[in-house]
Amino acid sequence: MTQPNTTVLIADDHPIFRHGLKHVLAQIPHLRLVAEAESGDSALSQLNYLKPDIALLDLAMPGMDGLEVLKRARQTLPDLKVIIVTSYDDSAYLDRALELGASAYLLKDSATDDLEDCLQAVVAGETYISAELDNRALIVPNTDSSDTEQLALLTATERTVLAGVARFYTSKEIAREMDISYRTVQNHRANIAVKLDMKGRHQLVRFARAHQAALEQTD
């Protein structure tokens, strides 16, 4: 279970919510709440002074927000483990928090239920993400070095379609240009995505843009 006397800081500008978190924390053994902060600035100075093991940071706080505190604390406190506690379920925040080195991203909607699991995971050195967000985790773009080989997989028509994609043409525009039907273009796009092992249209565009020169040549 948790190591003895893991120290915790809570930073949230909402007293009721802070109170709720405190209530949950008090029921977890070997955890000691050492500080509470109502703002980002206060949180950062207390972190630097008290050097707790874990910080629960609200994302939206007056003045410095949770992400900013996370960013700054990272520079001086490499061992600090940060749990972002927020009501924002946008994956963009999640991405940024993980990018900045947060150990967990906990949604307030389920915080009281999940806090214990979350803390256990974090203490064990794992990354914890609220279940609502976990399935939308960042898709790392496919940046294989074998791009040119991948291009070779495509037929001439598919390359022409992809060249159109690179030029930000809509499927209808590509269809008009190639004098084929809209459906056919859609099929080509689907086939290209399968061949290149890509999920979603953004990856396709990114790939097409990256190889625009090559595609235009074979055109």
Next chain:
Amino acid sequence: MVVLRTAIFDGPRQVKARVGAVWPPALMLVLLAAFSLWTGTATAQTAPDRDVRALFEIAYSPAGEVLPEAVLAGTAGLTFSALPSSSGMLTRHRQDMWFRGTLPGAALTSGPKILEIPGHLYTRVDAWLVTPNGTHTHQQSGLAFPYDSRSVKFADVAFLLPATRGKPLKILIRMKDGVPVNFAPQLWAEDDWQWHVINKRLWLGLFLGGISLLILYNLFFGFALRDRSYFYYVGYIIALAAAVLQYTPLPAEYIHPQGTRRIFILYIASVAAFFAVIFVNNFLGIREKSRWLWRLSMATAVATLLFGMMLALRIYVIPAFWTGNVMHVLLLLSACYFLGVSFYSYLRGVKEARFLALSMLAMLSGLVIYLAYTYGWVAYHPLLLHAIEAGALAEGVLLSLALADRVNQIREQKMKAEEAAHDAQVFFTRRLLDAQEREREKIASAMHDSIGHSVLVLKHNIASLAGDMNGTSSAVVLRQQEAQLQELLHDIRGLSHDLHPHMLRRLGLATALTATVERAFRQSEIDLTLAIDDIPDSFPQEHAITLYRVSQECINNILKHATASEVIYTLQTIGQWVEVQIKDDGSGFIPGDEQGAAVGTGLGLSGMRERVELFGGEFSIETSPMEGTQIRFSLLAV
């Protein structure tokens, strides 16, 4: 936003419509200079032996007391003496002048010749030509002599000399008036004379054409701008041109071939002076600036006009001799007033007065040059006699410039004021938008945090209550309440996000845009392609908000109206610009026809355009029914 959109941005369009009114008269000035140089040099080709002044002697007799026959017979007892060198005023009060000379036979061998006595003012000049066999012929010329009867046309004073087959010809010339006389007889071969006349006609044509153009040009402006100054100008120019024309053979040729009176010039000049004074007073606003100066000048102008009229009608309230002199003084006064008040105004900072002063200087210079010959201060040169027309034309052009210049000055002031007002409005609108965004941010964060948190806590409480009562019917009701609270929470967060994009400040524009655009299309059937470049750090925050808001509006429009199946959103950094392109394959619309659909729903197309242009950006839209819509806008990255 609806209030902000009301026709604020007309400023730049008016600035572009700026047209210079100065160039037509300025162009004319250049053409005039070039053309007069050409005709001038053509006229000025003086043959060295043309001037025959040295062959003549002069004698005086009391006015009207000596008969020409006596002089011809040598019985009049006149003593002839040589003329002073090349110039000099010859007139003496109440005396007739007699000029006697003998042209050598060599000068008269080939065909008839023309003897011209240049000068515009001579009223009556008689010439007697004595052939070697003793017979003499009599010719008359001058303003008072009927034009039809003159032996040489299109000249002020000129006589036709017969060929003498190598024999010398004696000539006696009588001048009867008291007008100033600078005697510079010119002997022209007939061919040369024809060219001389053609050049003179060309020059006068240029003069009249120029004056006509000026009149039409300024009449047009007078009617267009409803400014009386232009009409006074036209009155002045017409009178001035008419006065100047009296110094040419044109009126005798076309208007009064039976001869005219010299004094008529003064009458027309008085009309010119009258208009000149009214013009300058009106132009410079003398009436408002100095009441007494205005009264004095107007009194002088009216007096000048009355005197001129009396001269024309031969009404003499003072002795006839003095009337002319008083007239001259009055005319001079008007010119001095014009010049003085223009100079003074210019020195006092009225920029428009510069051309006024210059124009009167040009006119007076022309007059002075002309008089310098007439009074015998300088020797004869063909150009000297046309200085007066050149001066008048230059004055007309320069005054026209003054009027055009004034329009420009007024327009410039107006434009400056409009630009300032426009700048102020842009500044105010930006401030307002900024305040609006701040206010929205405040409300959005209050909704999201304070209200959102309270609802969240409430939901948790109800959830734990439901847990406590598990299995009872109340628990079912509580679970329903909890679900409703979850929905409420979702609504509050959505509303908060629409009010202000919380991600914009925290995660930056690119991330916020990506999240917002993806979220917007997540629930729809539309295929979204999103390609967002890195945005430079220098991209100003207010540009970021503008870009975000306009993007949001475009997407809302697509979701609401376009019935699209595919949307491509791209953001590219091109040089100093961040450019967004939003393309859909939806229903499109007829440009200009979308207002009805967009009223009340956010910014609308014109609102988007205005918002982008407010921050110096560019906005364009390409669409037609069934062809989809492509909106492109860009904002500076610095």
